Amino acid sequence: MIDWEHSMRGSIAIVGSATAGIGDAGGQTDLEISSRAIHAAVADAGLEMSEIDGLMTASLSSSMWVVKLAEYLDLRPAFSDSTQIGGASFVGHLLTAAAAIRAGLCRNIVIAYGATPRGGNSVSATSPARAKLDPFPYEDPFQPFNPPTSYALAAMRHMHEYGTTRAQLAEVAVSARRWAQLNPEAFRREPLTIDDVVGAKMVSSPFTVRDCCLVTDGAGAIVVTSSGRAADPRRPPVYVLGTAVAHHHRQISCMPDLTVTAARESGALAFRRARSAPTEMDVVQLYDAFTINPILFLEDLGFCPKGEGGRFVQDGRIAPGGELPVNTNGGGLSCVHPGMYSMFALVEAVRQLRGECGERQVPGAATALVHGNGGVLSAQATTVLSRER
Known part of the structure; x- marks a missing residue:
């Protein structure tokens, strides 16, 4: 067999x-x-x-x-x-x-x-039409402002359950912006501080506009x-060592636990197929539609214990020069987000593993994790990439 x-x-x-x-x-x-x-x-x-x-x-x-x-x-x-x-x-x-x-x-x-x-x-102009074809029967009567409202629920629950702070959420956006400032392709490159994020226009509590992905x-x-x-290609090949997909809800009201995503399943299976582990990843590209996303995914993919994601991203840990390079192009928060993002996370991982990233290049990057997110923390997909087969 x-x-x-x-x-x-x-x-x-x-x-x-x-x-x-x-x-x-x-x-x-x-x-x-x-x-x-x-x-x-x-x-x-x-x-x-x-x-x-x-x-x-x-x-x-x-x-x-x-x-x-x-x-x-x-x-x-x-x-x-x-x-x-x-x-x-x-x-x-x-x-x-x-x-x-x-x-x-x-x-x-x-x-x-x-x-x-x-x-x-x-893409945004099609949303009302799509909503009629894809109704959320348990949520539509309350007229949520989705997707921000759904992600805000997850953020508020994480803050309540684990003590995650508003500043820790903002740290995700600031780290992404620091990477974007090294990337000529990034859409937003002006300086950004934690105070800038917290003090920006409110979208859906606790999120301000700077906690939300770009529209590009x-x-x-x-x-x-x-x-x-x-x-024998023109460029060094990047090998796909392991990929997995998992999902368990469509509406956020049907998510079993607002602080635990299906990345727990997709990540574990992708690492098993790749015969690898989080500690072996040199760069990490995470779908950051909102600042809570990388915090949840770092936990569920095994980079830190559940509830520790907020503390994990503090003090520039995922920013340039930090211990774990995350979203090195600036992510969906500062580089690009035309409705769906994970394609650009894949391209950035390939560029890092080929050593093509110039000022933002992570020295010696040989392995990368790319994680995609769909819906309202609904569908999760994880892949492990490597310069070596």
């Missing part, structure tokens, strides 16, 4: 990556900037578009997005997938990509995402192939 659990370890590699239209895309559409990112990623991999026979993507605004994007690219993929689990989708796609390539369904897969909410082709344009893409075909 084949041991699929371990035979997939290191079976695929990321050989190309790129972004396009970060920040304000100047009126370009989601299709245009997605195409730019895909063509750049394929070129980065040393491939031609004619060699791409797999396409994986997801969208907040189109139910047949993979078909629409393939049409725009003039691709006829042998394999395609548009699994949509929110911002966790693109990390989760790596698991399906490994299975598809292992099964011989395709050879070279592009995983991509792009949206332009700032440029007029707005942006597209990203990666090219995935088998490790055997990645032996």
Whole structure:
């Protein structure tokens, strides 16, 4: 019997990556900037578009997005997938990509995402229409301001249960901004202090606007192939050692424990598949839609005990020069967030492991964890990446 659990370890590699239209895309559409990112990623991999026979993507605004994007690219993929689990989708796609390539369904897969909410082709504008098709029956009567209201519930519960402070939440945003100041691609690079975060306009208590992710344009893409075909790429390959997905609610009112996410399951399984551990990670890219997210994920992924996340991020521990480099591009809080973020966390991890990050480069980075989050702490996806197979 084949041991699929371990035979997939290191079976695929990321050989190309790129972004396009970060920040304000100047009126370009989601299709245009997605195409730019895909063509750049394929070129980065040393491939031609004619060699791409797999396409994986997801969208907040189109139910047949993979078909629409393939049409725009003039691709006829042998394999395609548009699994949509929110911002966790693109990390989760790596698991399906490994299975598809292992099964011989395709050879070279592009995983991509792009949206332009700032440029007029707005993800936000589709929210009312989507809400009618995707109702939250236990919550809609109370007219929450989602997603901030749902994440604020988790933050308030964590503060109540574990003594997490307002300043500790703000520390997450300040650390992200310090990384963004080293990243020319980041949308927000001006100085930010804890007082700035706490004193900003209130959105949903305890969150101010500086606790919430940006609304930017942006597209990203990666090219995935088998490790055997990645032996001689244009750039050093980044191997996918282990990926896992978990989810257990859609509405925040159905979350079993507001302080414990399904990252506990996805992280444990990803580390087991990778035969690795949190202590072996050189860089960590976490979906930071709100400042509570990295605190919860650092706990649930095993970087610190439950309830210690607030104290863990204090004193610049996850900022440049800190003990654990987290969200080295500036994250969704300061770099880019066009509706869904995890694609950009993947691109940043690849760049760090290739040593391409310039002033923000983490010296000797050889391993990376990327964690995606979808919905209201609903779907979680974790992957472990490495320079070595």
